[in-house]
Amino acid sequence: MDQLNLRHLYYFWVISREGSIAKASELLDLAPQTLSGQLATFEESVGGQLFSRERRRLVLTELGQLVQSYANDIFALTGELSETLRLAPADRPLRLAAGVSASIHKLIAFQLLQPALKLNRRVNLDCRTGRAEDLLLSLKRKELDVVLTDRMPQTEAVTDRFAVHPLTSSTISLFAAPEMAGRLRDDFPASLNHQPLLANATDAPYFQKLMNWLTISNVRMDLVARVDDSALIKVFGREGLGVFAAPTAIKEEVCRQYQVEEIAPVKAVTDQLYAITRSRKVAHEGVRAICSGFDLPR
Template sequence: MKNNGMNFRHLYYFWVVAKEGGVTRAAERLGVAVQTISTQLSLLEQSIGKALFSQQGRRLVLTESGRTALAYADQIFLLGEQMQEALGEADGAKIRLTVGISDSLPKLTAFRLLEATMRLERQVRLVCYEDQFEALLGDLALHKLDVVLTDRAVRSGTTLRVFSHQLLESETVVVGAQTLAAVYQGGFPRSLNGAPFLLPTRNNTLRGQIDEWFEQNGVRPDIVGEFEDNALLNTFGRRGLGLFFTTAALASDILEQFGAVLVGPVPHMRQQFYAISNERKIRHPAVDAILSAVHHGVLSAV
């Protein structure tokens, strides 16, 4: 069947039905009759020549075509909501900054970087999402995000038109709660043999460097915990349950927030932090403020 143009009201009704899990709940949300919803769905399916739902018992279940349509509808209506918000703020006092934060990026690092946006003369409204690196890049490419903050660069050869801007590079240090650190500070790093450690999981870019450093120095740690969430790892570290690695640029924050002190430096283990954008040149004023703050030492590279 020839497609004579998509009716976005029909598509919106389909989207609400998919989100609400049924026609009745969608009708209640939209304040229309159930028959109206059913008619709109039928017209949409006729216009595209595909069934979007199948009936399983008393439930409507998305077909394969329905799942594909829903993925696009999510993008369409999310962008529509963002457009309305942006237009509403265009003449106002606030700038909107939608940030993707890689789940492997230390939360303190993210805070220090974003803190710079709070100092602009024009107030910034931050909208922050945390996800895996690859998922955030996809959202960035679809312009759902203004910038991604992460601990790795985009690999060369990617088909996505996104660009890496290195913010800083810092050495790594081993830290721990004061009573625990006192036990292992002397004779570092040989003293770490058998020491309790809290480590990032193996999908973290730093973990491979940590394992290699242990092997090079003949250290066999007692790994008491592995964490995907860096904030949770730091919380366990604050309780003195193990030593842990952090960037030297955050050493003073680690002491202040977690009561952790330096056990020893790991100068050859470098950590990099990046802002990923859709453009080679940053144009968003809030992102530019982040780059400027880094240049002026908000996180002191070592």
């Protein structure tokens, strides 16, 4: 079929809501014959009958129900757009589409986004998580305004195309269930030898740094699980399945929320975070707030 005629779709939508051409024609200020002809043209364009007649009332066919479901969404959005455009520019909601690398802890992600959410205007946040590579592709397509990641882009093709804004960094701490944490604090880090380790399966850069630090410290831990969800890995740790790593900046929230305890911070290992945008000069008010936000406690 050719491109959909939105005027015809609107006429169909009004008819479907009113239940008859006569009532819809009054609402649209059109002659019933004209509206009936427009409906016939639309049915021909979509390739099927949209209504059947039952006792002087038009009833949607299966195809009509499908088209109506899309029309409901389309005209709900146009109504929302009309209301928004009637507002003064300063009163209009600010849309912020942010991508967050899956390897970033959710508590950290919230803290990074918070400056944008505290602006003196309403913010409509569209937050997506995923692999940094996929999020950067969405940024290139202008589907996202900013990507928050713990991975510094390495290739020149990426760094030439985007602007990288260093945000903040935090040391890494090791956590475990209270009984295990209390036992492992003595003689740290030698106490970690042959202890169970819960690994971050998202290839978080800080985790590779942690593994290098363990090697340098002559410590060999037993890898018992790889988990790609930062919340689930903490639940496993709480249940005593092993030791896990998280940024020191959120240790109080981690301990309170998951009933675990910090074994010790690893000051030689840091987690660096970045905001990536399409341009060095950031025009988006919400992204500017994120880039100039704050420094996490270390």
